[in-house]
Amino acid sequence: MIQIPDLATGGLAVGMLSALALGGGLLRAQRQQAKQRAEIAALRRQLDGALQAFTAEVEHLAARRVPAAARQLTHPHVAVPGPLHPQTARAPLGLALEHVLAGLHTELAAQRTRIDAAAQAGMRGATREIQAGLYRLQDALRGLQQKYDDPELTQTLFQLDHENEQSLRRAQVAAVVCGAWVGLAREESHLVDAVTGGQARLAGYHRVRVHNHLAAGTALVSHAVEPVAIIVAELLDNALRHSAPDTDVVVNLEHVHHGACVTVDDAGLGMTQDERARAQRLVAGSEPILLTELGDPPRMGLAAIGQLTRQFDLSVDVSSPSPYGGVRAVLRVDSRLLSRIDPDERPPAASAPRSTRTASRDEASLDSRVAASDGSRGEASSPSHGYGAEHDDDASGAASGHHAPRDAGGLPQRRRRAKVAGAASDVPAPRPAVRRPEQAAAALGALQAGTAAARSAADEPTGDASTAVPETAGAAPQRIEPAANDTDQTDHEGGTAR
Amino acid sequence: MTGRRGGRPLVPAYLSTGGVARPSRPHLERLSVLTGAGTPAPADLPAAQLALLDALDKGSLTVVEAAALLRLPVSAVRVLAAELIDRDLVLARAPIPPAGRFAPDLLKRVADGLRALKHN
Numbered sequence: 001m002i003q004i005p006d007l008a009t010g011g012l013a014v015g016m017l018s019a020l021a022l023g024g025g026l027l028r029a030q031r032q033q034a035k036q037r038a039e040i041a042a043l044r045r046q047l048d049g050a051l052q053a054f055t056a057e058v059e060h061l062a063a064r065r066v067p068a069a070a071r072q073l074t075h076p077h078v079a080v081p082g083p084l085h086p087q088t089a090r091a092p093l094g095l096a097l098e099h100v101l102a103g104l105h106t107e108l109a110a111q112r113t114r115i116d117a118a119a120q121a122g123m124r125g126a127t128r129e130i131q132a133g134l135y136r137l138q139d140a141l142r143g144l145q146q147k148y149d150d151p152e153l154t155q156t157l158f159q160l161d162h163e164n165e166q167s168l169r170r171a172q173v174a175a176v177v178c179g180a181w182v183g184l185a186r187e188e189s190h191l192v193d194a195v196t197g198g199q200a201r202l203a204g205y206h207r208v209r210v211h212n213h214l215a216a217g218t219a220l221v222s223h224a225v226e227p228v229a230i231i232v233a234e235l236l237d238n239a240l241r242h243s244a245p246d247t248d249v250v251v252n253l254e255h256v257h258h259g260a261c262v263t264v265d266d267a268g269l270g271m272t273q274d275e276r277a278r279a280q281r282l283v284a285g286s287e288p289i290l291l292t293e294l295g296d297p298p299r300m301g302l303a304a305i306g307q308l309t310r311q312f313d314l315s316v317d318v319s320s321p322s323p324y325g326g327v328r329a330v331l332r333v334d335s336r337l338l339s340r341i342d343p344d345e346r347p348p349a350a351s352a353p354r355s356t357r358t359a360s361r362d363e364a365s366l367d368s369r370v371a372a373s374d375g376s377r378g379e380a381s382s383p384s385h386g387y388g389a390e391h392d393d394d395a396s397g398a399a400s401g402h403h404a405p406r407d408a409g410g411l412p413q414r415r416r417r418a419k420v421a422g423a424a425s426d427v428p429a430p431r432p433a434v435r436r437p438e439q440a441a442a443a444l445g446a447l448q449a450g451t452a453a454a455r456s457a458a459d460e461p462t463g464d465a466s467t468a469v470p471e472t473a474g475a476a477p478q479r480i481e482p483a484a485n486d487t488d489q490t491d492h493e494g495g496t497a498r
Numbered sequence: 499m500t501g502r503r504g505g506r507p508l509v510p511a512y513l514s515t516g517g518v519a520r521p522s523r524p525h526l527e528r529l530s531v532l533t534g535a536g537t538p539a540p541a542d543l544p545a546a547q548l549a550l551l552d553a554l555d556k557g558s559l560t561v562v563e564a565a566a567l568l569r570l571p572v573s574a575v576r577v578l579a580a581e582l583i584d585r586d587l588v589l590a591r592a593p594i595p596p597a598g599r600f601a602p603d604l605l606k607r608v609a610d611g612l613r614a615l616k617h618n
Contacts, residue, residue, distance in 0.1 A: 135506075138506065139506070142507075142510075142511070145511055145571040146571050146572075148573075149528070149571065150573075151519050151521060151573065152520070154571070154574075155519035155520060157519070158511070158512035158515075158517055158518075158519050159512075159517070161510055161511070162510070162517065165510060184506075185505070186508070189508055193508045193509055196509045196513065197508035197509050199513070200509055200510050200513045206516060206517075225508070349507065349509035349569070350545070350549040351509050351514040351544075351545055351549075352509060352545060353545045354545060354548060436589075
């Protein structure tokens with residue numbers, strides 16, 4: 001039988017045990033809770049740290065990396081800084097931020113091209129108008145130059161013409177850089193004319209020495225004339241600008257394999273490696289041109305050359321130093337852009353330097369004679385005004401003091417009078433050294449004496465009459481025939497030509 | 499002038515004289531007659547002067563004729579010619595004055611008179 005106290009004791013014991021167990025469990029739970037709280041606090045701190053790091057990273061992106069990336073577009077040497085913490089770069093956050101930068105870069109580049117294209121279009125329109133106006137002004141000035149020959153007026157006209165050429169050059173180059181057409185259609189022209197024309201567009205054209213080693217008649221096809229003139233003008237402008245004012249800029253025109261070369265040498269300081277690389281990149285014309293990349297004020301010369309080389313298949317090289325110390329620029333014109341003009345029929349401009357080749361010149365004139373004799377070309381048979389043409393025409397026109405006026409569009413053309421030496425003799429007749437009035441009188445006297453002698457000895461052939469002239473007329477034998485010819489020709493000419 | 503060369507000239511006139519428009523001697527006129535002196539051209543002669551000298555190589559030309567031949571304004575040719583005259587490479591003669599030329603009226607009257615005499 002179980003006693004009540006026993007029961008109570010047992011119940012107490014069980015209660016105490018359970019209380020102990022409960023207390024232990026509670027204690028453990030409390031300890032665990034504290035641990036978890038600490039863990040949570042630690043995690044929260046960590047989260048705060050991560051959030052701060054994230055915020056700092058984004059702030060860093062906004063404050064440093066985005067502006068740098070934007071600036072890098074225009075200034076490639078600017079380095080975009082990495083993330084604040086190097087370990088972020090490998091994290092997904094770093095990659096996401098890189099994507100932000102890449103997207104920004106693409107969008108900015110597109111925007112920049114769009115804005116630049118708009119600026120170029122605006123400038124193209126403006127310069128085209130200016131260019132057309134300047135051409136009209138040029139026409140007016142040239143008309144005045146032909147019309148008036150008062151020296152003072154002409155001096156002003158020459159100055160205005162030169163100023164106009166320079167303005168024209170600037171307008172044209174700006175238009176070309178902005179992607180416009182060169183603005184002027186020219187006909188097929190001598191290469192040396194294009195080079196000399198380019199030279200004339202510069203303020204310092206006095207310092208340019210052109211040496212022409214091309215065969216006479218080397219010409220450019222019509223669409224290449226103006227581009228070559230522009231390129232030469234810009235190369236010369238660079239050369240003149242970067243060399244001392246008392247030095248010359250030397251231009252050489254030479255034939256090369258498959259074309260012709262225009263070499264521009266200056267005796268300036270030359271370019272550094274960087275400048276040279278930049279210049280070569282620009283003139284190569286391989287990249288599209290942005291106005292904003294050309295500086296302020298924009299330096300358009302090389303960019304214009306780049307545009308033209310790309311459009312017209314010309315090539316320009318500025319990568320080699322000149323033996324004169326400065327820069328050597330070489331423009332190569334492919335033979336596809338070259339043609340031939342008969343130099344007798346259409347000689348180059350009077351101011352263009354003469355070719356140093358003489359052998360090929362004779363060959364060229366021979367060609368022209370063949371072309372003129374078969375008469376297949378209408379132009380070739382007309383008498384030329386070329387100063388190179390005289391050697392050919394003298395043979396046919398030897399019978400009279402004048403060249404026979406052949407038909408050119410139905411109009412007789414006056415040729416200048418050539419002195420005719422003994423037509424049959426192959427030996428070139430000695431020229432009268434100077435033709436002074438006294439000598440002319442002596443020649444006429446000799447004519448009279450000769451005629452009188454011939455009349456007195458009527459059986460003698462008239463050809464020998466000239467041998468009977470007095471000794472006083474030194475140049476008489478050669479002079480009689482032209483003089484006799486002249487007497488009947490002068491009537492038609494009004495006596496002004498001699 | 500002949501219409502063979504269309505378009506504008508590539509090389510402006512001022513280049514021929516180096517921008518100078520005042521001739522060193524003022525008396526050259528449009529119809530002054532230029533004659534080459536026959537001495538060989540020195541090597542340092544500017545291109546345009548050489549071209550003018552070449553044009554005068556075998557005869558004489560008036561200033562206007564030379565200008566037309568070289569396709570330059572008369573004023574430029576006067577400068578070129580004056581420089582060549584200064585270097586004794588070219589001789590110039592004054593134009594024949596109008597008084598020295600034939601008077602067509604007088605000649606016609608003489609011819610008419612002669613014809614009248616012949617018929618009488």
